[in-house]
Amino acid sequence: MNMANMTFPFGTTNGVFPLFFSEEVTSPWVLATLVGGAYLLSSTLSQMLSYKYPVFGVSSQLEPIVVSNFRFFRRAEDILNEGYQACKDKIFQFRRVDTDMLVLPYKYVEDIRRLPNSVASPTIAHVHNLMGSSTNMHITLRNNLHFRTLQLKLTPNLNSLTRPMQEEVTFAVEKELVVSEGIWNQDALLTVLKSDAYALDEWVTIKPYHTILDLVARGSARIFLGKPLCRDLEWLEVSTQFTENVAEAQGYIVPDEDKHNILSWMMEIATHKEGEASALAHLEVVMSLASIHTSQMNAVHCLYDLLAYPEFLEPIREEIRAVVAEAGPWMNWTKSQFSKLRRLDSFMRESQRFNPPTLLSMHRVLLQDTTLSDGTVLRKGAHISMPVNSIQNDPEVTPEPEKFDGFRYYNLRQGDGQGHLHQFSTTQDRILNFGHGPNACPGRFFASLEIKIILVRLLMDFEFKLKHGNGRPANLRAHEFIFPNPDAEILMRRRPSSERLLLY
Ligand code: HEM
Structure with a gap:
């Protein structure tokens, strides 16, 4: 048609x-x-x-x-x-x-990545796409403090943020997940309450979308705000619901003692004009929303794909055990131990290829007439984008694209000189889920680490199965956006202690 x-x-x-x-x-x-x-x-x-x-x-x-x-x-x-x-x-x-x-066809990726933001604006395009004025995204048009903070502070400090994130995910798994109503259904809650404090030895029903949202929100809050504010239930609500309340968020603009979180870094590098409390509160919420839901959806897709393709699970667990054998208990791991999980990384990338958050990326709004390298002229005001999903499923880009091969990128990385390529967070001119070039997602290295921290805990400490022989929960779609089904239920139980992750 x-x-x-x-x-x-x-x-x-x-x-x-x-x-x-x-x-x-x-x-x-x-x-x-x-x-x-x-x-x-x-x-x-x-x-x-x-x-x-x-x-x-x-x-x-x-x-x-x-x-x-x-x-x-x-x-x-x-x-x-x-x-x-x-x-x-x-x-x-x-x-x-x-x-x-x-x-645009992918032959123009290089052209687009080279265009300065004053000519082709990604931010205006994102704000427009996410209905900026109703979601309050338009705050990002005032300055690029959020982008600079992630690029100049968050990413270079990921190593020292690994342990706090692990602590927070452990806190969520061990304390909050088990007893918090709303995450577990009533039956699960009763099972838990009737037994000793931490009994998940029976299968219980969970909605992974909500369970994982809680883990990601808590892990992220620790890095966005620091302790103890990250455990504040109101903040967790504000940062995961699309009903932003800036006035409420402003109450959280209190520097943390260790000054090692996104808020403190924003305060440190903000110019006088950028550093107003209300603007910082606003940016914290907008960034939390952007980062929590994207990472959470990716982790949920991975879990669903592991249920759909269970043959990849044991080799991934084997890789995790190998890192424990080499580096010791999980809590001692640094970022580099997580980087050794190449099978898991590959699985995450393949899962993202099958379930991209959006079918289009590298959105730009042109602020002036623009001539591309082959002489094509695009007019001022045009909204341009790249068909990321069609590109990465083109057999010229991904052989046998219809096949889910969880270790596709792991195998590619075995090639000479390929070891550092094909990673979840690596952008390439035809793998554009995070964009490509200077405007590529500045939170992708953080996302990669956070998703790994959460999946390692879940996969080592719990087992999961689909309910009543159901298949993988089908994704929901609206316009170019793809979401894992938020209401899908699966079964979960704790693995025997001898098989769980050595934590300390
Ligand atoms: C799997 C998770 C994620 C995906 C798939 C994702 C994807 C993207 C994409 C496609 C862009 C646009 C790139 C372009 O315009 O070329 C973007 C921009 C951005 N992302 Fe992410 N992202 C993820 C996680 C995160 C996280 C965890 C954070 C924060 C810690 C984050 C913060 C941002 C910011 C600040 C921008 C720039 C927005 C602007 O132009 O103002 N993202 N992301």
Whole structure:
């Protein structure tokens, strides 16, 4: 379903003509007819004027934008794949209610990564995509303090943050997870309460989405705010719910004693103007939301994929045991021990390939007309992106893309000079889940470490199984976004003590 053969002059906004009514036009029906007619006319005209590139996901030139938008909402993956297959080397376009988005072929990745932010803005594009004013994301437009803090402070200090994160995840697993209502269902809670404080020797039902959200939120809070604020239940709520309350968050802007967390670092490097308490509170919440949900979804997908492809589990556990044998108890591990978990790292990357958080990445809004290396001119105002999912599932990029091979990247890393490539956090010009270049996700190294810390604990200390012979819980999709099913239930029980992770 496309209008791939039609091309029209370019434009990005869907304008509605101004309406003028005489005072006699009072009947609501007449008014509704006029408004509706004018809307359809303007939408159609703007549509006709707005296609410079082949357009996909639109059935006819006369189709109202709401219909095309709904189709993209339901079938984004098919539409983007159709466009990619048909236009591999060329730009195509699709329609969302908020914008006509241009999708670029991967030959332009280098062009896009080189464009300065003053010409092609990632932040304006993200804020627009995440509905900035309703989610308060627009705070990131004021300055790039969040980006600088992650890049200049968080990533270089990951080694010293490993132990605090392990402590917090251990705290969550051992204390909070077992007794906190809302994470375990009622049956699980009763099982726990009836037995000694920590009995999960029976199978209990969990919703991994919520269980893992709790672990990620707590591990992240320790690094975002430090102790003891990270254990504050209100903060944990604020940082995981999309109902941001900046006033509430402002109460947390109290420097921590050890000055070794994101808040203290932001205070340290902020200019006078950037350092206002309300702005810092705002950034803390926005960053927490961005980081917690992305990492949590990735970890949940990994768990579901391990249930769907159980043959990878024992080799991963074997690798973990090997690191314990070499480096000692888990609590003594530094970042470099986690980097030795190459099978786990590969599994995480393959799971991300199968379940990317979004089908599109490297979003940019052009702030001026831009000429690409082959002379193609993109107009000011265009919203551009890369079809990350179609690219990484192209057999030229990933052989046998339909096959889930948890150790695909582990095997690639065995090649000469390849040892440091193909990692979960490595971006490549055709693996774009974190973007690529100077604007690539500045939190990806942290995400990689945090997900590993959580998965190692869960996989070594617990076993999991699907309920009643169910298959892998199906993902949910909305527009280009993909989510693990938040309501899916699986079974979990504790492994015998002889098989659990040596902690101390
Ligand atoms: C698996 C987890 C994650 C995924 C898949 C992910 C993905 C992305 C992507 C695709 C971008 C846009 C890159 C571009 O424009 O080219 C991005 C930007 C960003 N990410 Fe992540 N991310 C993850 C985790 C995190 C974490 C843990 C943090 C914070 C600790 C974080 C903080 C940010 C920030 C601050 C930006 C820049 C936003 C801006 O332009 O203002 N991300 N991320």
